[in-house]
Amino acid sequence: xxxxxxxxxxxxxxxxxxxxxxxxxxxxxxxxxxxxxxxxxxxxxxxxxxxxxxxxxxxxxxxxxxxxxxxxxxxxxxxxxxxxxxxxxxxxxxxxxxxxxxxxxxxxxxxxxxxxxxxxxxxxxxxxxxxxxxxxxxxxxxxxxxxxxxxxxxxxxxxxxxxxxxxxxxxxxxxxxxxxxxxxxxxxxxxxxxxxxxxxxxxxxxxxxxxxxxxxxxxxxxxxxxxxxxxxxxxxxxxxxxxxxxxxxxxxxxxxxxxxxxxxxxxxxxxxxxxxxxxxxxxxxxxxxxxxxxxxxxxxxxxxxxxxxxxxxxxxxxxxxxxxxxxxxxxxxxxxxxxxxxxxxxxxxxxxxxxxxxxxxxxxxxxxxxxxxxxxxxxxxxxxxxxxxxxxxxxxxxxxxxxxxxxxxxxxxxxxxxxxxxxxxxxxxxxxxxxxxxxxxxxxxxxxxxxxxxxxxxxxxxxxxxxxxxxxxxxxxxxxxxxxxxxxxxxxxxxxxxxxxxxxxxxxxxxxxxxxxxxxx
Amino acid sequence: xxxxxxxxxxxxxxxxxxxxxxxxxxxxxxxxxxxxxxxxxxxxxxxxxxxxxxxxxxxxxxxxxxxxxxxxxxxxxxxxxxxxxxxxxxxxxxxxxxxxxxxxxxxxxxxxxxxxxxxxxxxxxxxxxxxxxxxxxxxxxxxxxxxxxxxxxxxxxxxxxxxxxxxxxxxxxxxxxxxxxxxxxxxxxxxxxxxxxxxxxxxxxxxxxxxxxxxxxxxxxxxxxxxxxxxxxxxxxxxxxxxxxxxxxxxxxxxxxxxxxxxxxxxxxxxxxxxxxxxxxxxxxxxxxxxxxxxxxxxxxxxxxxxxxxxxxxxxxxxxxxxxxxxxxxxxxxxx
Numbered sequence: 128x129x130x131x132x133x134x135x136x137x138x139x140x141x142x143x144x145x146x147x148x149x150x151x152x153x154x155x156x157x158x159x160x161x162x163x164x165x166x167x168x169x170x171x172x173x174x175x176x177x178x179x180x181x182x183x184x185x186x187x188x189x190x191x192x193x194x195x196x197x198x199x200x201x202x203x204x205x206x207x208x209x210x211x212x213x214x215x216x217x218x219x220x221x222x223x224x225x226x227x228x229x230x231x232x233x234x235x236x237x238x239x240x241x242x243x244x245x246x247x248x249x250x251x252x253x254x255x256x257x258x259x260x261x262x263x264x265x266x267x268x269x270x271x272x273x274x275x276x277x278x279x280x281x282x283x284x285x286x287x288x289x290x291x292x293x294x295x296x297x298x299x300x301x302x303x304x305x306x307x308x309x310x311x312x313x314x315x316x317x318x319x320x321x322x323x324x325x326x327x328x329x330x331x332x333x334x335x336x337x338x339x340x341x342x343x344x345x346x347x348x349x350x351x352x353x354x355x356x357x358x359x360x361x362x363x364x365x366x367x368x369x370x371x372x373x374x375x376x377x378x379x380x381x382x383x384x385x386x387x388x389x390x391x392x393x394x395x396x397x398x399x400x401x402x403x404x405x406x407x408x409x410x411x412x413x414x415x416x417x418x419x420x421x422x423x424x425x426x427x428x429x430x431x432x433x434x435x436x437x438x439x440x441x442x443x444x445x446x447x448x449x450x451x452x453x454x455x456x457x458x459x460x461x462x463x464x465x466x467x468x469x470x471x472x473x474x475x476x477x478x479x480x481x482x483x484x485x486x487x488x489x490x491x492x493x494x495x496x497x498x499x500x501x502x503x504x505x506x507x508x509x510x511x512x513x514x515x516x517x518x519x520x521x522x523x524x525x526x527x528x529x530x531x532x533x534x535x536x537x538x539x540x541x542x543x544x545x546x547x548x549x550x551x552x553x554x555x556x557x558x559x560x561x562x563x564x565x566x567x568x569x570x571x572x573x574x575x576x577x578x579x580x581x582x583x584x585x586x587x588x589x590x591x592x593x594x595x596x597x598x599x600x601x602x603x604x605x606x607x608x609x610x611x612x613x614x615x616x617x618x619x620x621x622x623x624x625x626x627x628x629x630x631x632x633x634x635x636x637x638x639x640x641x642x643x644x645x646x647x648x
Numbered sequence: 649x650x651x652x653x654x655x656x657x658x659x660x661x662x663x664x665x666x667x668x669x670x671x672x673x674x675x676x677x678x679x680x681x682x683x684x685x686x687x688x689x690x691x692x693x694x695x696x697x698x699x700x701x702x703x704x705x706x707x708x709x710x711x712x713x714x715x716x717x718x719x720x721x722x723x724x725x726x727x728x729x730x731x732x733x734x735x736x737x738x739x740x741x742x743x744x745x746x747x748x749x750x751x752x753x754x755x756x757x758x759x760x761x762x763x764x765x766x767x768x769x770x771x772x773x774x775x776x777x778x779x780x781x782x783x784x785x786x787x788x789x790x791x792x793x794x795x796x797x798x799x800x801x802x803x804x805x806x807x808x809x810x811x812x813x814x815x816x817x818x819x820x821x822x823x824x825x826x827x828x829x830x831x832x833x834x835x836x837x838x839x840x841x842x843x844x845x846x847x848x849x850x851x852x853x854x855x856x857x858x859x860x861x862x863x864x865x866x867x868x869x870x871x872x873x874x875x876x877x878x879x880x881x882x883x884x885x886x887x888x889x890x891x892x893x894x895x896x897x898x899x900x901x902x903x904x905x906x907x908x909x910x911x912x913x914x915x916x917x918x919x920x921x922x923x924x925x926x927x928x929x930x931x932x933x934x935x936x937x938x939x940x941x942x943x944x945x946x947x948x949x950x951x952x953x954x955x956x957x958x959x960x961x962x963x964x965x966x967x968x969x970x971x972x973x974x975x976x977x978x979x980x981x982x983x984x
Contacts, residue, residue: 480868
């Protein structure tokens with residue numbers, strides 16, 4: 128390359144589309160030895176797809192990948208692994224019951240002469256690998272007993288044992304505590320010194336400023352800018368990531384907000400048993416009024432989902448502190464059933480896991496929350512049941528042949544409408560929505576936004592958690608920004624835009640964070 | 649609308665219907681085979697002989713009553729291995745209470761049914777509230793119920809003699825061994841029919857059953873939709889224990905005794921009837937209609953093989969094969 132530092136990986140002219148949608152358009156990306164290369168962009172900007180191409184997960188792309196100057200064509204992730212490229216997944220692929228050493232050497236355990244597993248060799252080799260990362264961990268401990276950050280370090284050690292030269296890290300610090308983040312940075316520094324190249328995906332500007340050398344910003348599947356990471360500020364990055372006026376697909380209403388429906392003050396949850404990967408509320412305050420759509424923003428791992436679950440009584444058992452006032456009355460839902468009775472409704476993030484009985488009928492899924500209410504002496508009148516389902520299917524324009532069809536035969540957007548409809552049938556005061564448009568196509572997205580607007584017009588308060596700044600700014604009246612389980616900022620979307628929201632999310636609460644230059648430069 | 653899963657497309661509909669009534673078609677097929685290949689005596693088909701059919705239905709009734717309860721438990725994604733042992737406990741209880749403790753029929757029946765219900769309740773609590781897997785809870789429950797039956801009976805079968813004196817059971821209890829409607833329908837079959845019809849209507853119409861199916865279909869979604877998951881699961885185990893006890897009472901009445909070893913292995917027949925009836929062991933889909941057909945199919949098959957004097961060990965092989973085929977057909981069933 129230009130400055131004489133050897134390029135480990137050169138990607139040139141990478142394009143990939145799903146259906147008619149371009150996920151990547153003619154992208155060039157270089158990863159050099161001893162470099163941390165940050166990759167920035169909004170959700171859907173093409174980061175994940177590009178990294179899937181590099182790690183051999185997506186293979187039907189165009190363009191060229193050279194590894195150490197040699198053109199390569201990966202047919203599967205294992206090819207990329209052999210070429211020295213390893214992806215550190217957000218969801219860790221480790222077996223919790225096995226030890227650190229067993230996980231690292233899973234499927235290629237060193238053998239003794241008798242063909243039994245050579246535990247001693249395995250443990251010694253694991254120690255060596257962990258030392259290379261500068262990590263102190265007992266190789267014999269079961270992975271399930273480690274904290275999330277330690278588990279992540281194990282995956283990195285595993286990648287190193289496969290002789291990885293290039294490591295792709297996707298939001299590696301999102302679930303980590305500050306101490307774990309420091310440990311992770313030490314490891315990254317070690318790896319860089321050893322000549323590895325690292326692609327680092329993150330939204331946290333403070334982190335990028337500290338450990339990245341270069342930063343590439345993607346938008347709509349293309350590279351828009353390349354920065355020297357040391358000169359990068361949250362605002363400049365956000366501007367590059369957004370780079371356009373907010374799309375006009377969102378609502379254009381202006382409902383006069385009414386009385387206050389929900390007031391949350393200093394909400395915090397201490398779970399009885401800590402679960403890794405969760406960020407329980409730790410000081411959240413917000414209000415929602417009648418007819419208002421309030422957004423919940425913040426980075427991955429900032430505690431958006433956990434906030435909604437706590438309000439709905441669906442969080443892990445533990446001690447809830449702070450106040451939840453519903454129409455001025457203090458409430459503390461102990462479970463979803465009680466929450467629904469109070470007038471709260473919740474549309475969870477993953478409809479297949481938490482929303483639908485996928486091979487039951489649309490009818491059964493739609494009326495589930497009201498069957499008791501419409502029953503007389505425990506018997507559900509079929510006519511009322513079907514008419515309620517038909518009404519909501521028509522209201523929400525769910526595309527379905529017959530309400531007897533299995534809900535699994537519908538498209539993602541229509542499935543989402545079924546969950547949404549089930550909750551609307553309970554006639555809630557307040558609707559809690561977690562990523563309501565994830566995995567639905569653009570058309571269905573617009574329809575769901577319209578439905579939200581209509582619900583708000585009817586006087587329902589809406590609390591909408593989303594990872595898409597465009598959605599929050601476009602749909603919500605106000606956005607409460609979370610960071611580390613706290614509400615750090617509130618934005619009025621009639622003044623603030625996506626860039627401001629992004630900056631607030633990334634900058635731990637302040638709009639113009641001066642990025643630490645890390646001493647180098 | 650039925651509570652089983654419908655499918656789209658006319659061709660798909662036919663296939664779906666075939667699969668939905670799989671156990672009914674199976675039953676018809678086995679029945680036809682049994683008739684056609686029935687041994688003859690003086691030109692008459694032994695299988696269709698009144699007394700023989702009486703035997704089939706009587707034998708099916710006990711398993712059938714248990715299998716209805718088992719269907720409920722399996723629909724919410726659970727399993728109950730204790731039903732055979734609870735049947736034994738209930739049979740012993742009926743005999744001991746009437747013969748040794750001079751209970752009247754109604755008092756004895758009520759106490760035994762309550763024991764079954766209570767046993768189910770405890771198992772439900774252990775599994776739904778404390779989160780121990782139903783398989784383990786009811787495996788333990790099976791041992792406990794069997795142990796209790798042995799202790800209560802002193803390890804011996806307790807014979808039931810009828811009369812008014814001490815040590816004799818009221819004559820009314822012997823009704824369970826008799827027939828009604830001009831001697832055409834055995835009383836146990838009548839009880840089974842009533843249980844089955846009530847269960848079928850209940851599963852089709854009640855709000856509670858919507859909750860059961862929802863839990864079996866996706867427990868987390870059901871909970872987030874306001875379904876009282878724990879309560880429903882406990883209730884379902886209560887129903888299953890209650891019906892197992894009812895089957896035990898019927899058993900005691902038919903055999904005029906209560907032996908602590910009664911009902912050994914019946915839980916497997918009950919599960920087999922449910923599986924042959926097309927109910928998914930994962931929960932969330934199935935019907936009592938299917939279970940009834942499954943129980944009848946097993947009964948007819950048993951009887952047919954018995955009439956031909958087939959070695960009982962071979963009979964076991966055939967039964968095993970039928971279960972595997974039924975379960976295999978379920979896998980071919982078009983996905984919902």
